[in-house]
Amino acid sequence: GYTSEDPAPTQYDSVQRFAEWGFKISPLMVRAKSVEELVAHYHLIEAQRSSLGYDIDGVVYKIDQLELQRRWGFVTGEPRWAIAHKFPAEQAMTTVLRIDIQVGRTGTLAPVARLAPVTVGGVVVENVTLHNEDYIKGLDSNGQPIRDGYDVRIGDTVVIQRAGDVIPQIVSVVIDKRPPDAVPYEFPHKCPICGSPATREINEKTGKEDSRRRCTGELICPAQAVEGLRHFVSRGAMDIEGLGAENIDLFFNAGLIKTAADIFTLRDHRPAVTKALAERREEQARQREAASGKTRKNVRSVEERNY
DNA sequence: TCGCAAAAGGTCGGTGTTAG
DNA sequence: CTAACACCGACCTTTTGCGA
Incomplete structure (x- = not known):
């Protein structure tokens, strides 16, 4: 909203003014003087989470002085004077039924895992992005292992969560439950739509391979x-x-x-x-x-x- | 003109990439 | 290291189109 002037010099006292004006405010907001106090309050609220009567996914720490908030400002749309501390995401186990390849506007072959439907955080999740070829193999963009280095195979049992309580993500592969006949996923080298070769371009400056494999069919x-x-x-x-x-x-x-x-x-x-x-x-x-x-x-x- | 259902639009917050 | 941006799945809101 818009204010012609600050209700008070601080975040905390502003919200207290809102209460005086008749708004309902959260009784759980406190003013803390140290990181230890912040974390202690985080755990206090976490303990009350299930009995609150409304859903929350964490707490937010803010700089109290409004003048300091303005001075610190924003980077990439995010405030430097506030940060969320989220509760651990709810996780669930399910199996990978198939891996489909979607072809995007720029020809990128985007792998998507189709899952046995599973409820996580109140919604049924059936799809999760696998990002690219290396991600399926268990490597991040720097070649470092993810998921303890395990690859994702069709038939695998996987633990998923909704990252940030929103986007489905594979957290780990339950290797003990891998079917004995499961084989490593073979990422297609041809576009599944038009059949053109799908290649990974080499960056001219760095010599590094693009993480994305792209269909070379372009207009066709x-x-x-x-x-x-x-x-x-x-x-x-x-x-x-x-x-x-x-x-x-x-x-x-x-x-x-x-x-x-x-x-x-x-x-x-x-x-x-x-x-x-x-x-x-x-x-x-x-x-x-x-x-x-x-x-x-x-x-x-x-x-x-x-x- | 009204009520309903479907389609479309908008948004969220992660990951991942490139350019500078 | 920052900035910009594509991409993803689900949810909610708004708009559209249909039949009564």
Whole structure:
């Protein structure tokens, strides 16, 4: 919000003023004088977490003096005068069913692990990004081992968490549960969409191999074409309302849009556009019909298995 | 015109990369 | 070391389109 002047010279006293004005404030906020006091209070709140009646994922430490907050300012959109101390993320165990490769706008082959559905932190997680070829092997971008150096294989039992309580992430591989017939994942050297060679470029200056393998098909690759179109209409680019990723897919598959220029002559193909939209609605109606009745029960039974 | 459902838009916070 | 940015999955809000 906006204030014409500070309610008080400090964070703590400002919030106390809010209380005087009738706002509800958290009774758990304290003013600490040392790191030891901060950490002690973190553990105090952690102990009360489950009985609070609302969800929290940690605590935030802030510089009390508002003048100092202004002086310290921000770096990359993040304040230098406040930092979150999060509680350990909830973890869950599940298995890797498959590894799919997605092809992005720039041709990047992005591996995604499909998981047996598992509830973590209140949501059902079925996918987790594997980032790149080396990440699957158990190496970070500097060649250092991650997950104790274990690779991820189809059939593996893995521990996942939602990093920052948001993004699914594989924490570790339960090596004792690896099926005896599990084999190392072979990262494709051909684009799964267009079949063109997928290569890792060498950085000219550093001589280092790019961590990403990319499809060399460029314009002939449908995946790159569609992703390029999605990017073109996205908020960060042309920001075309009503023409999102779903509709780009529909119109591309119907042959109505092949390049960005085709978007601007869509009006000349009104009957075909209407037909494509109608067909999608019918297809969705069929799927709803087929799924009705059993979907919810299935989802619930999957959740129960997790416990 | 209204109510409903689906689609689209927007956001979050991690990882990972490149450029300078 | 900083800055900028792509990417990812899930959730919530807003908009759109349909049938009554």
